[in-house]
Amino acid sequence: MQTPASFEYERATSVEGAIASLQRLGSGARIIAGGHSLLPMMKLRLANPEHLIDINDLAELSYIREQGDELSIGALTRHVELEKSELLARHFPLFRDAENVIADPVVRNRGTIGGSLCQADAAEDLSAVCSAVKAKAVIRGAGGERVVGMEDFHIGPYVTAVGEGEMLTEVRIPLRPGGGSAHEKVERRAGDWAIAAASAAVWIEGGKIADVGVALGAVGPTTIHLSRAEELLRGKAPSEGLFAQAGEIASADCSPSADGRGPIDYKRHLASVLTTRALSRATARALHQEA
Amino acid sequence: MHVSISVNGEQVSREIEPRQLLVHFIRETPDLTGTHWGCDTSNCGACVVQMDGQPVKSCTILAAMCEGHEIRTVESLEVDGQLDPIQMGFHEQHALQCGFCTPGMLMTARALLDENPNPTDLEIRTAISGGICRCTGYKNIVSAVRWAAEYEAAAKQEV
Numbered sequence: 001m002q003t004p005a006s007f008e009y010e011r012a013t014s015v016e017g018a019i020a021s022l023q024r025l026g027s028g029a030r031i032i033a034g035g036h037s038l039l040p041m042m043k044l045r046l047a048n049p050e051h052l053i054d055i056n057d058l059a060e061l062s063y064i065r066e067q068g069d070e071l072s073i074g075a076l077t078r079h080v081e082l083e084k085s086e087l088l089a090r091h092f093p094l095f096r097d098a099e100n101v102i103a104d105p106v107v108r109n110r111g112t113i114g115g116s117l118c119q120a121d122a123a124e125d126l127s128a129v130c131s132a133v134k135a136k137a138v139i140r141g142a143g144g145e146r147v148v149g150m151e152d153f154h155i156g157p158y159v160t161a162v163g164e165g166e167m168l169t170e171v172r173i174p175l176r177p178g179g180g181s182a183h184e185k186v187e188r189r190a191g192d193w194a195i196a197a198a199s200a201a202v203w204i205e206g207g208k209i210a211d212v213g214v215a216l217g218a219v220g221p222t223t224i225h226l227s228r229a230e231e232l233l234r235g236k237a238p239s240e241g242l243f244a245q246a247g248e249i250a251s252a253d254c255s256p257s258a259d260g261r262g263p264i265d266y267k268r269h270l271a272s273v274l275t276t277r278a279l280s281r282a283t284a285r286a287l288h289q290e291a
Numbered sequence: 292m293h294v295s296i297s298v299n300g301e302q303v304s305r306e307i308e309p310r311q312l313l314v315h316f317i318r319e320t321p322d323l324t325g326t327h328w329g330c331d332t333s334n335c336g337a338c339v340v341q342m343d344g345q346p347v348k349s350c351t352i353l354a355a356m357c358e359g360h361e362i363r364t365v366e367s368l369e370v371d372g373q374l375d376p377i378q379m380g381f382h383e384q385h386a387l388q389c390g391f392c393t394p395g396m397l398m399t400a401r402a403l404l405d406e407n408p409n410p411t412d413l414e415i416r417t418a419i420s421g422g423i424c425r426c427t428g429y430k431n432i433v434s435a436v437r438w439a440a441e442y443e444a445a446a447k448q449e450v
Contacts, residue, residue, distance in 0.1 A: 003312065004310045006308065006309075007309060009353070035356070036333060039351050054353075056356060057359075080345075103333075104421030105418055105421055106399060106421035106422075107351075107421060109345045109347055191420055
């Protein structure tokens with residue numbers, strides 16, 4: 001029987017209260033939201049919190065809304081809500097691409113965006129998605145809020161910029177015209193973690209790629225930001241040849257390890273193919289030419 | 292800690308350890324062993340129950356998190372000897388052999404039809420993709436859900 005080790009449980013009634021509890025209880029305290037990453041880790045004793053602070057009652061952290069030139073997503077927004085949101089699909093269709101293949105619909109009823117990002121598993125899809133669209137993480141502590149770009153959010157495997165006594169409250173994505181995005185993933189079977197996954201977002205201006213974000217999941221110790229591929233693409237006219245070059249960079253710049261999901265050369269091959277496909281589909285969407 | 296959870300419309304109150312999982316809380320309640328405890332890793336879906344109408348995997352939810360929420364288990368489907376159309380569909384279409392996955396499949400399918408009374412086969416397959424059945428190859432489960440959808444549509448017309 002898999003049961004977590006003992007811990008104390010409390011239910012937060014406000015964000016301020018949750019943060020106060022985190023501060024009071026110190027490094028042994030963890031936030032629990034959907035629990036679909038944390039509880040499995042606790043059953044395996046890979047996570048051993050002494051206190052769990054349940055934030056599921058904090059409805060004020062569950063929303064997807066347009067605020068000025070940003071799209072804001074509350075940390076407690078569940079996968080099912082990300083999947084079904086027309087607002088999100090209109091601006092960033094890669095979220096729906098990813099949500100359709102994250103675990104299964106029953107798991108998606110519970111898991112949250114905040115929990116996914118804070119788990120910081122390299123194979124977790126939303127981390128690559130948020131990196132590609134250049135999202136920012138809003139982290140709140142007793143002293144107020146700070147905003148961290150995704151490139152600084154992922155510090156290492158299962159480690160994020162969220163410090164002791166702090167919690168992730170919101171994800172913000174800048175809204176810019178001419179954008180398109182896509183997420184591509186290969187998995188062994190429905191609902192499994194990725195063998196490899198690629199997220200891409202492009203912003204087209206005057207027939208050229210004005211800006212671009214590309215990130216890989218499951219092919220390194222953390223989510224991989226493909227900055228070299230982004231540099232190659234920026235300022236150029238989109239073409240399949242160019243995307244194939246970006247795919248070659250993806251293959252070279254990832255660092256997969258061999259495991260039950262496949263050998264290294266296969267994963268590098270997937271990184272290349274999926275990067276090329278994601279860029280191609282993102283561009284077609286930006287140009288409203290998706291087949 | 293003391294928890295009080297609404298299970299199938301009745302308050303179940305008990306002293307528990309905070310680490311108790313919902314699946315064990317349910318199964319340790321007299322007459323509520325219909326919910327199956329399977330893989331323990333949120334993969335197999337045998338433990339699916341409804342929480343506020345949504346199917347969830349009860350092996351990956353703490354019982355403590357459920358206070359204030361409505362839990363429904365497979366025992367809630369049959370009322371006064373009358374089977375739910377989903378159960379009738381499983382019977383008619385021979386959608387189980389060993390039956391271990393069935394409680395989770397039934398609760399998942401019930402939630403699907405409550406939200407989408409006329410799902411396509413693809414929508415049914417997607418909805419039950421969080422459940423693993425090692426007997427049927429899923430074909431008869433899909434047929435059973437379709438049977439229930441048609442039965443309910445016909446019943447609605449008669450009213």
